[in-house]
Amino acid sequence: MAGKIFYRERTKAGQEELKKPRFFLVAVAGLDLKFHAKHVRKTELDRIAKESGAELILLDRDAEGKYGSDEVEVD
Numbered sequence: 001m002a003g004k005i006f007y008r009e010r011t012k013a014g015q016e017e018l019k020k021p022r023f024f025l026v027a028v029a030g031l032d033l034k035f036h037a038k039h040v041r042k043t044e045l046d047r048i049a050k051e052s053g054a055e056l057i058l059l060d061r062d063a064e065g066k067y068g069s070d071e072v073e074v075d
Helices: 042-052
Strands: 004-009 023-029 055-058
Touching: 004 042, 042 055
Parallel strands: 004 055
Antiparallel strands: 004 023
């Protein structure tokens, strides 16, 4: 099974921050992979996923622009 890399777009990645990386790493599943940066560019994510055989999963915002405000129960 190939691993998965979960990422989302940074909330403050607007016009004033054009030269800063736009994406935020959230989690890695099924891979023995260590990231040394929390913010990365899409081209960097694509290359890492290609070389490691991982699937990239973009975490979307809801209609209000929030990321998963629902409560989650963990056993």
